Amino acid sequence: MKQIILTGDRPTGRLHIGHYVGSLRERVRLQNETEYDDLYVMIADAQALTDNSGNPQRVRDNIVEVMLDYLAVGLVPEKTTFFIQSYITALPEITAYYMNLVSLPRLLRNPTVKSEIKMRGFDNNNVGIPVGFANYPISQAADITAFKANLIPVGDDQEPMLEQTREIVRSFNRTYHADVLVECKSVLAADVCTRLPGTDGNAKMSKSLGNCIYISDEPSEIKKKVNSIKTFPRAIEEPGIIEGNVLFVYLKAFCKPDSFSKYYPEFENLEELTEAYRKGGIGDGTIKKFLNSVIQDELTPIREKRKEWEQRIPEVLEMLRRGTEKANMTANTTLLEIKHAMGIDYYEDPSFLSEQELKYSKNK
Numbered sequence: 001m002k003q004i005i006l007t008g009d010r011p012t013g014r015l016h017i018g019h020y021v022g023s024l025r026e027r028v029r030l031q032n033e034t035e036y037d038d039l040y041v042m043i044a045d046a047q048a049l050t051d052n053s054g055n056p057q058r059v060r061d062n063i064v065e066v067m068l069d070y071l072a073v074g075l076v077p078e079k080t081t082f083f084i085q086s087y088i089t090a091l092p093e094i095t096a097y098y099m100n101l102v103s104l105p106r107l108l109r110n111p112t113v114k115s116e117i118k119m120r121g122f123d124n125n126n127v128g129i130p131v132g133f134a135n136y137p138i139s140q141a142a143d144i145t146a147f148k149a150n151l152i153p154v155g156d157d158q159e160p161m162l163e164q165t166r167e168i169v170r171s172f173n174r175t176y177h178a179d180v181l182v183e184c185k186s187v188l189a190a191d192v193c194t195r196l197p198g199t200d201g202n203a204k205m206s207k208s209l210g211n212c213i214y215i216s217d218e219p220s221e222i223k224k225k226v227n228s229i230k231t232f233p234r235a236i237e238e239p240g241i242i243e244g245n246v247l248f249v250y251l252k253a254f255c256k257p258d259s260f261s262k263y264y265p266e267f268e269n270l271e272e273l274t275e276a277y278r279k280g281g282i283g284d285g286t287i288k289k290f291l292n293s294v295i296q297d298e299l300t301p302i303r304e305k306r307k308e309w310e311q312r313i314p315e316v317l318e319m320l321r322r323g324t325e326k327a328n329m330t331a332n333t334t335l336l337e338i339k340h341a342m343g344i345d346y347y348e349d350p351s352f353l354s355e356q357e358l359k360y361s362k363n364k
């Protein structure tokens with residue numbers, strides 16, 4: 001079976017360390033260390049518009065920002081096809097056919113959609129839930145299946161989308177007696193922790209909550225944000241609490257084997273530090289200082305590479321254009337297969353003409 005990897009992000013802001021730990025880092029690993037036939041990374045501008053319809057400027061402003069973040073973390077056009085969702089003309093058409101295969105209650109039962117509806121207040125104001133927003137899992141199924149992608153590196157919050165996609169794949173193949181569409185599965189980041197809380201302790205790191213460390217943040221901003229992380233107040237000699245401690249969640253996500261020898265030689269590894277912290281005697285200021293060094297270590301080369309690409313915007317846009325052209329060809333091919341399976345490819349199917357002629361030849 002072909003190995004086709006596809007993933008994407010909504011261009012609503014720069015990408016933050018939550019994206020990095022949850023998905024970007026895994027993509028780079030897949031790109032550099034695994035065998036695959038194609039790796040697509042999509043800028044999901046159409047999906048971003050499903051809850052930003054009044055603010056297309058926000059989407060426009062972030063196409064290049066997100067693309068720069070991709071290049072900064074080490075995705076490269078030689079190995080990854082970057083493209084813009086709204087330019088893939090087959091996607092809304094495929095979405096329209098899938099919409100007939102999903103019931104309205106099933107759509108609204110999607111737990112990710114449900115929590116997003118709450119978060120955006122669509123359920124308790126008189127604006128209501130935009131149809132396009134409620135429909136985005138179906139459009140995401142089109143994104144994935146148009147490329148016959150089977151491996152989807154995303155954060156665990158996207159699992160319900162993939163479940164819905166698999167249901168659509170099965171329903172399509174069953175309904176149209178075809179095996180055109182391919183079932184996908186998620187590739188979760190190998191790390192123990194895939195979901196980073198915000199710097200304020202909120203379970204989700206998100207732009208709207210203002211609790212993000214961006215992968216492009218300047219060193220001074222990173223330091224300020226690390227220092228602002230709320231911790232449990234205690235006297236230094238009191239035992240430290242690990243559970244729910246944002247500092248330790250971040251350390252787990254960012255510590256490398258050499259972090260300790262470089263910045264905290266009193267300890268060998270995170271287990272030792274955790275143990276000592278639990279016993280008491282280590283202040284949160286010390287941990288923050290260490291965490292800051294560890295995060296700076298990881299983000300410095302990323303920020304520097306981003307700055308280089310910021311000086312080469314025409315190339316960046318050209319990369320995206322070329323990727324979009326390739327993606328369009330692939331999606332158009334799948335669209336034809338879909339239409340063929342449904343028997344609505346009238347002009348591409350030579351038997352349509354003869355079938356119609358035959359039907360009326362009896363009346364001669």
Ligand code: TRP
Pocket residue numbers: 006007008009010044047140143144152154158
């Ligand atoms: N829903 C994803 C997000 O919010 C973005 C996305 C759109 C996506 N289409 C996709 C991810 C297809 C993976 C596959 O981050």
